[in-house]
Amino acid sequence: MNQILDFLGENMEMIYILILSIFVGVEVIGHVPSVLHTPLMSGANAIHGVVIIGAIIVMQNAEPDNVTAITLGFVSVFLGTLNVVGGFAVTDRMLEMFKKKK
Amino acid sequence: MNPYWLDIIYLFSSVTFILGLKMLSNPEKARKGNLYAAFGMTVAIFGTIFLHETEHEVQPVNYILIFAALALGTVVGLVTAKKVQMTRMPELVSIFNGMGGACAALISIIEVNHMIEQMDNDPIAQLPETAGAMTGTILAILxxxxxxxxSFSGSIIAFLKLKGTLNKPIRLPKYNILNTAIMIIIFAFAAWILLGGQELSMVYIYALFAMALIYGVMFVLPIGGADMPVVISLLNSFTGLAAAFGGFLYDNQVMLTxxxxxxxxxxxLTIVxxxxxxxxxxxxxxxAFGESGSAASREVSGNIKEISVSDAAVLMNYSSKVIIVPGYGLAVAQAQHVIHELENIMVxxxxEVKYAIHPVAGRMPGHMNVLLAESNVAYEKLAEMEEVNPEFANTDVVLVVGANDVVNPAAHNDPSSPIFGMPxxxxxxxxxxxxxxxxxSAGYAGIENELFxxxxxxxxxxxxxxxLTKxxxxxxAL
Incomplete structure (x- = not known):
């Protein structure tokens, strides 16, 4: 219990960000028309690709002689990039189709 | 350089994400919003590469590998995104989501591997300062x-289901109890790793990894293909959560937000x-979907009336108002362009021609709109369910193409039907x-349609x- 309290106390700022982000996330897409559900899902999908930042940090910290870390790190940067680039590109392609009809 | 630069960059990126999501819910600004978020992401990635303060000097080989992985991922991602057919969109979102999930899982594995190595090298100096920090770090990792x-294994199964490779829901006996049991075991095992007091070992981590992968498979397998959009949306938010835990792990605000x-x-979105x-x-x-569906719902009987192409053409030609109801069957047959021509000639x-779009037409909400937009159907011609429903009464002809469950009156008048109550x-x-x-043959939900x-x-x-071509x-010719 004490460990958990310590953890919460030490990360208070992060927890505030967390709680506020939850509300922002809900508010921001509260009134989305169903036409845009697919692009929204796809766009959100690209945004969680931010996990790639973690993959890059892991790669920076990896010792070059630690083959496991280097290999897995390489794979995770690759997968993260795929998520980010593919996600944004495909969302853009979808939205482009909506646009030109206007 | 001042270390706060990176923090400022992360702040900027977080704002672009919020702005991007906000703009994505407005048809006029959606594309710009997506580009804003993409720009914010790019800045955050390069900011991390060049400005992140590391534990020790980063070896050049690591940088080479990072850039190689980035380049490879960019090329593969762009090519896939450019080439995919619009009908295959849900599959693609699913697979990209799985990649994000896998990325998060791998980070955790490497991080544990790293921690163990550090502790072996220098057991006292490298330990985090407080027990709370240590517990927190491991909690975030797990x-x-x-x-x-x-999210990864679930997305892969969802992908296979949408692709049609795995098209029947597979249900092990008592799968609900089984799945709940696996979930409880995962929680208990994770709690034991966290609080058990024993030394951290890679064996535990791999075991937990395997169990979670199995759970993802078992979680999605029993769910019918028609529900995949909901599942993907749910897994999408899971990956988001996984990324947020990465934010806790590295004290990284942009990952968290x-x-x-x-x-x-x-x-x-899942709830919507x-x-x-x-x-x-x-x-x-x-x-509960499709499980007892076809057996339980009532038998439909009566005569089916066929119409010839020429009769249908005459009927439509002399109507004053026609509403087209497109379903996924239209997209599978790649008939979006033909239907647009049909619409033009009738106009x-x-x-008067309109398209009535059910919220779940296609394989994802809004999917049908994308597909029709691709074949140049005007945005104003697409009517949402609530606005178009009162109009059917003064419509001469409704042309239903490849849609089934979304026009099944059983949803109104057959309480035993699995789709009863669906708008x-x-x-x-x-x-x-x-x-x-x-x-x-029956529709995706596997039930008879008395409309026919x-x-x-x-x-x-x-x-x-x-x-439609005929x-x-x-x-x-008329």
Whole structure:
């Protein structure tokens, strides 16, 4: 219990960000028309690709002689990039189709 | 350089994510919003590469590998995104989501590997200062690992289901109890790793990884293909959560905000989708759909009336108002362009034409809009369910192409039907209904449709593309 309290106390700022982000996330897409559900899902999908930042940090910290870390790190940067680039590109392609009809 | 630069960059990126998501919910600004978020992401990635303060000097080989992975991922991602057919969009979102989940899981594995190595080298100096920090770090690692793995294996199964490789729900006996048991074991095992007091070992981590992968598979396997959009949306928010735990792990605000934003927006989107199908989320996950469906719902009987292409053409040509109800069958047959031509020619003849779009038409909410937009159908011609439903009564002909469950009156009048209560398009109020279908087989939900036996309904059998092409030729000849 004490460990958990310590953890919460030490990360208070992060927890505030967390709680506020939850509300922002809900508010921001509260009134989305169903036409845009697919692009929204796809766009959100690209945004969680931010996990790639973690993959890059892991790669920076990896010792070059630690083959496991280097290999897995390489794979995770690759997968993260795929998520980010593919996600944004495909969302853009979808939205482009909506646009030109206007 | 001042270390706060990176923090400023992360702040900027977080704002672009919020702004991007906000703009994505407005048709006019959506594309710009997506580009803003993409720009924010790019800045955050390069900021991390060049400005992140590391524990020790980063070896050049690591940088080479980072850039190689980035380049490879960019090329593969761009090519896939450019080449994919719009009908395959849900599959692609699913697979990209799985990649994000796998990325989060791998980070956790490497991080544990790293921690263990450090402790071996220098047991005292490298330990985090407080027990709380240590517990927190491991908690974030384990949570990222479990959620990321579930999201990864679940997305792969969802992908296979949408692709049609795995098209039947597979249900082990008592799968609900089994799945719940696996989940409890995962929680208990993770708690034991966290609080058990024993030394951290890679064996535990791999075991937890394997269990979470199995859970992801078991979680998605029993769910029917029609519910995959909901599942993908849910897994999407899972990956968001996994990314947020990465934020805790590295004290990294942009990962936290980005992850949580997607987590909460994704959860809301999941609920909105469930509402469109009028089914509680628990119902989707614990599966009542299609399980007893076809057996329990009542038998439909009556005569089916067929219509010839030329009769259908005449009927439509002399109507004053026609509403087209497109379903996934239209997209599968790649008939979006033909239907647009059909619409044009009817408009030329003075017929009022509209498309009635059910919220879950296609394979994802809004999917049909994308597909029709791709074939240049004007945005104003697409009518949403609520606005179009009262109009059916003064419509001469409804042309249903490749849609089934979304026009099934059983949703209104058969309480035993699995889709009872789902909002549908009230096409039966129109004067004539022409249904184009390949055969009499049941729809995605696996249930009979009494609309086809309605005296006002005529069936136009055949593949959507060839049937519509013939219809178009007949119309031109008139």
């Amino acid at each position: 949570a990222g690992l479990v959620i990321g793995s579930v 980005g992850g949580i934003l997607v987590g909460s927006a994704g959860t809301l 989708m469930c509402k469109a199908m009028n089914r509680p989320l628990s119902n989707v996950i614990f599966g 030329d003849r003075g017929v 549908i398009l009230d096409v039966e109020n129109a004067k004539h209904i022409i249904v184009n279908k390949r055969s009499m 036996y309605n005296p006002k309904t005529s069936m136009l059998f055949g593949d959507a593309k060839s049937a 219809l178009l030729e007949e119309l031109k």
